[in-house]
Amino acid sequence: MKRIIGLVVCFFTLLSFTNAQSLNITPNGRYFETQEGEPFFWLGDTAWELFHRLNKEEAKFYLQTRAKQGFTVIQAVILAERDGVKTPNANGDLPFHDLDPTQPNEAYFEHVDFIIEEANKLGLTMGVLPTWGDKIYSANPGAGPLIFDVSNAKTYGRFLGERYRNNDLVWILGGDRMVANEEVAQIWDAMAEGLEEGDEGRHLTTYHPRGFSSSSDALDNPDWLDFNMYQSGHEKRFLEVYRFARKDLALRPQKPTVEGEPAYEDIPVKFWNYMQFKPGEFSDQVDAKGNIKDQAKFPEGFFSGYDVRVLAYWNILSGAAGYTYGNNAVWQMQKEGETFVIPTLTDWKGALQRPGAESMKFFKKFFEAIDFTKIVSNQKLILSENTENEDQIRAAIANDGSYVIAYLAKPREVKIDLTEVTGDKLQGIWYNPRNGKKIAIKKLKPAPSLTFQPPTSGAEEDWVLLIQDKDQIKDK
Template sequence: MSRLEVDQNQSNFVLDGKPFFYLGDTVWSAFTNITTEEWEYYLKKRKEQGFTVLQINTMPQWDRCASNQKLYPFATKDGYTFDFTRWDERYYENARKMCRMAVEKGFQLALVVLWLNHVPGTWGSRMIDDNVMPREMIRPYTEKIVEEFDEFHPVYVISGDTDFDTPQAVEYYNIALETVCEKSPLSLKTMHIKRGYDLIPEEFLDRIDFYMFQSGHNKEGQDMAYKLPESFREKYPEKPMINAEPCYEQMGYSRKAYGRFQQEDVRKAAWSSILSGACAGVTYGAHGVWNWQKINKPQNPVLGEGFDAPFPWQEALQFPGAWDYGLIRRILTDLRVRKLVPANELLENDTEEIRMAVSGDGRYFIYLPYSTRLSIRKELPDCTARAVDLENGRNADVESSVENGRTVLGMHPFQKDVLLIVEEMR
């Protein structure tokens, strides 16, 4: 089995020496909630849709839906509070079986080691502290994770949805990261951090291989999809970047605000991130898949964020946005795009919602939420331009002209968002 690596360009990944686009799905609750039969169907469907990576929590997701599985990583009397000194080997046996099924289908795994509610001094453990892991168990637990799962060559996501605002949180995650580096030196490591957050402690920077950020599920603040990669590019050494938790399709707006994110919203979050520097990949989420809502089970109350109720997983698995994310991978893979450098400074249009990047080989990629004329601060006299309808996959030629040292692109004929691909003739 091959191991995922960082490309020499420090912007993307390679697998077996070939470019690899990280198209992830958040199925955080897989190891506790999903039966073998359900998992088999899930893997088949996500493979058809074009996904390449599965993001799974190795601990029970704190806001998962109810399940009859009764599988937990530690001994427990009530299915809620754990005895961190006693493993439940049934859990790991089942989890390894699920991992084996996934890798046999061609998926890469991204396994979260320590979700924030198990770590003192995080926003999650301040909300609910019943299962904070004792400090002395961090290293044994992390060793256990590597021992059980390293044969599958996963990406190790050391933290889950966390902040690093206290010395305790930094210490816990430092122990976990140090342990994974020691026990699995060749694996890729990263940190999954909370919505709108861009702080990575300096002591972690030389030991993580790429950055994950989260534009999240607040209706206000969706501009984080492009502002966070801009911030990471400015503050930190160059490494691949991924929006590891953009708004999920049909997720209710957080803070109990009325409304749900639609297919077009999740497309916008993805392309806004990719063309702003996070071109290594992107992660999708469906409200009902990440927490695995079953038809005959009560809906989960969802701690903290106050989201509206999820859809049954069978319905959520079919949301149309999943196919749109598969199209992202196909477009960039078919065009052999290895690196995208943000280039919004070339656009004259007065809005940050339009995002632009260049590939370095005479191609310009522009995400356009609504049809309008565009002006590029560069003469491209013999360029070709086409608009890809991101909902239906249709293509249309777009007129271009050079005026006063600028290249002007005409309106495209589609009523929703498109990707404009402009190529210089060489």
């Protein structure tokens, strides 16, 4: 297994000045860190069509917005899902000449260059998919076309590796597909080999699988897979995302695992059951801006900001090294008046400020403040009744006993085991994940266990309980 050695490489290109900031994996195999050894919190956004559908000014607006909201990783696809090989980008350019991966179109890749450079200037790491999975054979065909074999996949990988050797990014192979057979596995292996040859092993590499699965399900732990990524998908509210982290972290050798695609804010629940994916299917059911008029067409509703926030906390408290938020309009980069892939509620610009996206800044702030790299998932800390369903309380303790966390998606009285918490003085707070505000718990004394009642108990009023050893609080 390769281990990436952090390098600070400053160089001039024809486009701009870039300072490479490739991520490393922490010595314990659980998390990411910067070249300087600082913990890196993966808070991603699925901007799959970023390179394909946005022009320079639109891309800058998108990146600046996400940077201000605290996102750290932007996941985007060079050969995109929305007919990204045969439909030109926002500048009118196709990625290849004659659909040949060994004949890249310089104009197309200059646009990719620009976006990656702009993201890096803002301190954002790019999660770059060389291609969506429909360009390689699978059991779930898409727009395609199928253009890769072992030879050209390696050539294309080497081209990308060399071109983006000094950028701040991670490589994400796959693209919503499982590995259909040995021949397909060899194509992905060849692309990964080309990437590593081209970038001299400077970047971490993972694989984005189909829904409700992990890269550990799709692959047999190839040497190039530096960390696992799972897609819990869009099947239901309160999906048991913690099962993916638990399974991946039990594997050996241990690697970080990241939620790469959870339920998107504003996407219909189990949308595939209520649409046929045919051109013009909803042409008489959209408003003047191109969004769905009658949400009742999807009887299970649309995922809300609350829904995605629950998944975010459940993932991290299960030991995942990161969480990727998504919005249905943003992944498509859906523009007013255009045809959507999956029915939208707003255009991509309007979607940037949706409640779930805004709450991600408070999500990140909470975990960075407590040193998330100490998290050890431990459901035995909850002494109240606590089954694996939508009422579940998710709990974790620091590996040094300096804090205990309990996340209550549905507020109710909770009894916490505090026997492993260190210190003679404890501090307790209720953290509001909707706005980042804290409410102190007064007169908290060390005890084997204590019972707590959240400040409010309304619908979708989730709360985070934090009990800390006062002597070990960061930035006291």
